[in-house]
Amino acid sequence: MSQNIIEVSNLKYKYDESDKFAVNDFSMSIKQGEWVSIIGKNGSGKSTLISLLDGLIEKNSGEITIDGDTLNASNVYGIRDKIGIVFQNPSNQFVASTVEDDIAFGLENHNLDQNIMHEKVYQALKDVDMLEYAKNDPSRLSGGQKQRIAIAGVLAMQPKIIILDEATSMLDPKAKILITNLINDVRNKYNLTIISITHDINEIQESSRTILIKDGQKILDTTPSELFTQLASVEEYGLRLPFSEKLRLKLADSGFNVPDKYLNDEEIIEWITQYHSKM
Template sequence: MTNIIEVKHVSYKYDQEDEHYTLNDVSFHVKQGEWLSIIGHNGSGKSTTVRLIDGLLEAESGEIIISGDVLTPENVWEKRRQIGMVFQNPDNQFVGATVEDDVAFGLENQGVPLEEMQQRVQEALELVGMLDFKKREPARLSGGQKQRVAIAGVVALRPNIIILDEATSMLDPEGRLELIRIVKDIKEKHQITVISITHDLDEVALSDRVMVMKKGQIESISGPADLFMREDLKDLGLDQPFTVTLVQQLREKGLELPSRYFTEEELEETLWALLSNK
């Protein structure tokens, strides 16, 4: 897979008179069709990183390359068309009187012809399970429904990259899981690249790689399984997965289980095999 995003030695600070850099010499890449989760405490540089990628902020030094082109003030609007962002609070993104008006808003700005616009709105709402709500006022929707509409508005624009900036943090556990499954289905169906800033274990578990940020720098990049085996997860703002805790307890009871991360399905199959052989 080719790299759709390359961040090379990027530094940034909000206050030019401040000696402290919000991001300090950050370098990483994201492959086409990959899901990269970014985790870390508040102030670690997560949101600043994605705002630099989307061109909402301009790096003080370094390069950001999107689809082979260096991001510049001259091409920032063109590159933004390739990126869709979903924020923590969907109410801040609503502009239409109805759900379908809201999803169509970005398409109108891009001058998409009416017939194509209607088709894209229909497809996007169907994809997120909100077609029956297209005539509703966004303000009357639940939090999870609002986030689905926000994602539909992004998907209708057909971006190559979707950035979720703590987009599931205001939802209950069931709503979060439902939303990230929708994003996963969209990613796989359209080969979209996903970057998510999150503290949610289920969201991290679905990603291909996880980047840990600390004090404006990259602390580590690994697969979710390797991350979940770390003993300092609480220091990173993550809970320990249920299966990791359970495996530790089972080992203490004398069960011989490999020292690795298990999904719930894998652990169930492993325990069944172990007990069947006794």
């Protein structure tokens, strides 16, 4: 049984100019190697929660434990080394004129030996299938390629946790799927823990669990397969039903005896194929 790498207990945070808590008595635990999607409408407290986990802002009350260490002022920088964040716009993360120099930037700040640094850059580029672009200007790459480089920059630092902050929201549908599959590959390879702040159905479907936040509070903690059947209105939380679920509901309304649970794309295709073979 995997140990909890993240534990959050009764966390509260309120911005100075606000009369409401952005994060309000929030608790959760995440095991090493899990992929957890955190969802909710804009302003629900998702980004504030991430800032608290990374020590970018200081909680009003409650407790955050990362990899066995309770977050405080004395260990915040050590805990940040265990967490890598991939943001919505990868261009905002680029600081160098070539891909390899950009990935090396964070390593240089840790005063690593040059040979070790080159090995880490090479392996990170290999992990994201971007070795051939090592000498390229990152600003001239496609959106999907830029996000791969941003992920490589995080991987080179060898964190235990990667946070995806709407990391696929600016990509086209094909690139979204490629990046989601890439994240799953590196998660399995390195036993990484993934937290994704997302509205994207593909990311939600890949996750082990989904946590729904509203007004800074945890409303639901469930599996992706149960999410859409437990919510009366997904639109209320900034989500859209996936096509497979819309199709399942339409078939049910038309009198077909479809399963009374959420089916993903592969499952709905399998059901239709089996139904057609019996006709």
